[in-house]
Amino acid sequence: MTRMHAVPATALGLALLLSACAEQGGAGAAPPTSAPAGVTLPDDPDVPVLQVEYTGGFVTPETIAGRLPLLSVHADGRVFSQGPVPAIYPGPAWPNVLVHQADPADVAELVRHALDAGVAGTADLGMPGIADAPSTRFTVTTAEGTTVREVYALQEGAGATAGLTDEQQAERAELAELFAELTDLPFTLDPQGGAASSYEPTAVAALVRPWTAPEADPVVDLPLEQPAVAWPGPALPGEPLNPLLHCALATGEQAQAVTAAARAATGLTPWTTADGARWAISFRPLLPHETGCSDLTGRG
Known part of the structure; x- marks a missing residue:
């Protein structure tokens, strides 16, 4: 089963804003000859100029470290997003990261749209009376600098008005729109599906903890024990991220080997090393602007 996309009415504005896209994957499109007034994109094509991501929430340290942005739009027009995954258990070990290609001139317009729609705002957005929800972080980067707007419980607090002023509700509604x-942008770029390419990273962070046998479910009889797989990457467990989790970085040929092995594994696969140790590993492909495990420690 795969996730189906609904097209919100607000996506129609982006459909008009973003033209049909250039060749998918691979190299980015040529730089724009002009940009919207007041918006100049960075020269480095790998810089993410617009990102939407979750931070915090009542989740495990492994989930926080391994989070991918919901959307990452880069200066050359590449758009990274999370594609559908099979609704099975145990799920696949490898995240489904897709790449679309937008025209960089449209990306500059999209950046200005995000700033005008509230990312550049500074007013207090209030706190709905909801516990343990994540915050939604919008990040915009232009040649002039980076702007960040973070709002607690943006989706979970939709419709919640207790403790919020009329102004806070209005700003939250604009950011929710x-x-x-933005999260429907991949569909706007590719309404028929099939145009995206699967992301092939040059570096992969393996998030490592000691393997423990999964507990049997007393209600659902599933074969949870998975075949062990020999680890093809760097020495484990790698550098510590926190008391419960380590990170090992695979690059070059090792990154290719780890990616191929992870695509054939599940989230419960035990990974074995030459000394007989077994490890539980989740995988975080690094995006073009990321260089190592340190990029995962400040995501919140």
Whole structure:
């Protein structure tokens, strides 16, 4: 089973904003000859100029470290997003990261749209009375610098008004509309599906902890024990991220070997090393602007 996309009315504005896209994957499109007034994109094509991501929430340290942005739009027009995954258990070990290609001139317009829609705002957004929800972080980067707007419980607090002023509710509604537009951007770029390419990273962070046998479910009789797989990457467990989790970075040929092995594994696969140790590993492909495990420690 795969996730189906609904097209919100707000996406129609982006459909008009973003033209049909250039060749998918691979190299980025040529730089724009002009940009919207007041918006100049960075020269480095790998810089993410617009990102939407979750931070915090009642989740495990492994989930926090391994989070991918919901959307990452880069200066050359590459758009990284999370594609559908099979609704099975245990799920696949490898995240389904897709790459679309937008025209960089449209990306500059999209950046200005995000700033105008509230990312550049500084007013207090209030706190709905909801516990343990994540915050939604919008990050915009232009040649002039980076702007960040973070809002607690943006989706979970939709419709919640207790403790919020009319102004806070209005700003939250505008940011929620922007969130819907941006997270539907891959569909706007590719309404028929099939145009995206699967992301092939040059570096992969393996998030490592000691393997423990999965507990049997007393209700659902599933074969949870998975075949062990020999680890093809760097020495484990790698550098510590926190008391419970380590990170090992695979690059070059090792990154290719780890990617191939992870694509054939599940989230419960035990990974074995030459000394007989078994490890539980989740995988975080690094995006083009990321260089190592340190990029995962400040995501919140």
